[in-house]
Amino acid sequence: MTGLPRIPDLWRRPDAALWYAPLALLLLTASFLPGFRSNGTELGGLPDRPFDALAIAAIALQCLPLAGRRRWPVSCFTVVALGFALDQLRGYHTLAGTALPIALISVASLVEHHRRAVAIAFSVAYVPLSVALHRLGPGEPPSEFVTFYLAVALAWGVGVWLRHTRAVEAERRRRVAEDTRTAERARIARELHDVVTHHVTAMVVQAEAARYLTASPDRLDQSLSAVTDTGRLAIADLRHLLDLLNPDHGAQAPPAPVGGLLTLVEQTRRAGQPVEFTEEGTPAEATGSADLVAYRVVQESLTNALTYAHGSATSVRVRHCGREISVEVSTDGSSSKAAPTGGSGRGLAGLRERVDVLGGDFSAGRQPDGRFVVRARIPAGSPSCPTRSVF
Numbered sequence: 001m002t003g004l005p006r007i008p009d010l011w012r013r014p015d016a017a018l019w020y021a022p023l024a025l026l027l028l029t030a031s032f033l034p035g036f037r038s039n040g041t042e043l044g045g046l047p048d049r050p051f052d053a054l055a056i057a058a059i060a061l062q063c064l065p066l067a068g069r070r071r072w073p074v075s076c077f078t079v080v081a082l083g084f085a086l087d088q089l090r091g092y093h094t095l096a097g098t099a100l101p102i103a104l105i106s107v108a109s110l111v112e113h114h115r116r117a118v119a120i121a122f123s124v125a126y127v128p129l130s131v132a133l134h135r136l137g138p139g140e141p142p143s144e145f146v147t148f149y150l151a152v153a154l155a156w157g158v159g160v161w162l163r164h165t166r167a168v169e170a171e172r173r174r175r176v177a178e179d180t181r182t183a184e185r186a187r188i189a190r191e192l193h194d195v196v197t198h199h200v201t202a203m204v205v206q207a208e209a210a211r212y213l214t215a216s217p218d219r220l221d222q223s224l225s226a227v228t229d230t231g232r233l234a235i236a237d238l239r240h241l242l243d244l245l246n247p248d249h250g251a252q253a254p255p256a257p258v259g260g261l262l263t264l265v266e267q268t269r270r271a272g273q274p275v276e277f278t279e280e281g282t283p284a285e286a287t288g289s290a291d292l293v294a295y296r297v298v299q300e301s302l303t304n305a306l307t308y309a310h311g312s313a314t315s316v317r318v319r320h321c322g323r324e325i326s327v328e329v330s331t332d333g334s335s336s337k338a339a340p341t342g343g344s345g346r347g348l349a350g351l352r353e354r355v356d357v358l359g360g361d362f363s364a365g366r367q368p369d370g371r372f373v374v375r376a377r378i379p380a381g382s383p384s385c386p387t388r389s390v391f
Contacts, residue, residue: 021067024099028063031096041088041097043148044133045140049091058087062096069106074118077103081122085129089136101155108159109166119156123149190296190350261298265316268302274313275302281320290380293354294318294325297362300351301329301374309333309372324360325378333370351376 030036037051049055061083065076080103087094107118130145265277283291298316305314312332319326348364351374355362360378367373 020069024063024066027066027096027099028059031059031063031094036095040093040095041084041100041148042093043088043145044130044137045144046088046091046093046133046137048093051092054086054090055092055094058083058090058092059094059096062087062094062099066099066102069103070110073103073106073110077107077118077122081125088129088133101152104152104155105159105162108156109162110159186353190354261295261316261318264295264299264302268306268314271306272311273302273306274311275305276313276315278315278317279320280318283320283325284323284380290325290358290378293358293360293378294327294376296354297327297351297374297376297378298329300348301331304348304372304374305329305331320380323380325376325380327376327378328373330367330371330373333366333372348374 031040032051062080065079069076080099084097084100087097104122108115111118126149130142134140134142134145261277261279265275268275298318302314302316305312309331314329314331317326317328351364352362355376355378358379360376362376364374365372
């Protein structure tokens, strides 16, 4: 259930100027009603005076400027203050005097510059008004004028508080927007890293192998075809990623990239990496972004295997069971190349972040038997795991 809006939110709403015009008319009308006549602010103790033409002018000067208090707060306050002075000096004591603190709040909360000058000018102008009321009236004690000044100062404080809360809210929104942009840039960087690194690595390995096949045209043609196919997959995946970045694209979770795990494994095999692929269970119909994260774990792991252990036996096991997807990719450590600990570190760190966001577990490291193993448990939704497929 949505709660009622807070007072500062009402004050800052874009349509606030619209409901101040009816407020001005309401205050203007109420000031002429018999039950509200001479029941407004009374400063100096002057006797009540019957309404005349000047009373109408005083009421209009105090009420009507409120309609423009958001656009011209200083001008609005100046006119309202003049109307209030006329109201008190003539002894009308109308309900329209309520407009003075409202106009003062507007100045304190809306004026960007010279707020202190406005406050000083008002304080200075209040002195001769107090002296005039003291002389015209029955001689009220000065404490009455001080009390009224403090009450008006409280209205100024309310305006300052509104201004502060607006600034705090603007800063909070700016930080949220900046954090959102930073997170989005990081997500795009991870996606580009996963897509570009894997496909380019496979193409480099295939192209290197093609250099040694000039004496075997058939094998050379197969190797170049593999490079071409990998390039097409890279273009398709990049187009898919750019579609996700399109503002018109839906907000639903992105599916796994074009081709799926089988295509990814086959591509890695064609690059010269022996890969055994095992998939257990039946994927759930709705897994959110779990399928994409599982795909990226396998993709990054196979990229590392191609880069750091080319030609070593690699095993990929994916299990759909118990409302989660488990992934394990292990690479034989018999290769003379270093383990996948070099590079920028963006790959494995990015995988850990992806899995952590979904509330899963991730680990990567060398085992006692020399294998480098990447494991990930990714929460998803799967009814059972009855089957097992080995490719």
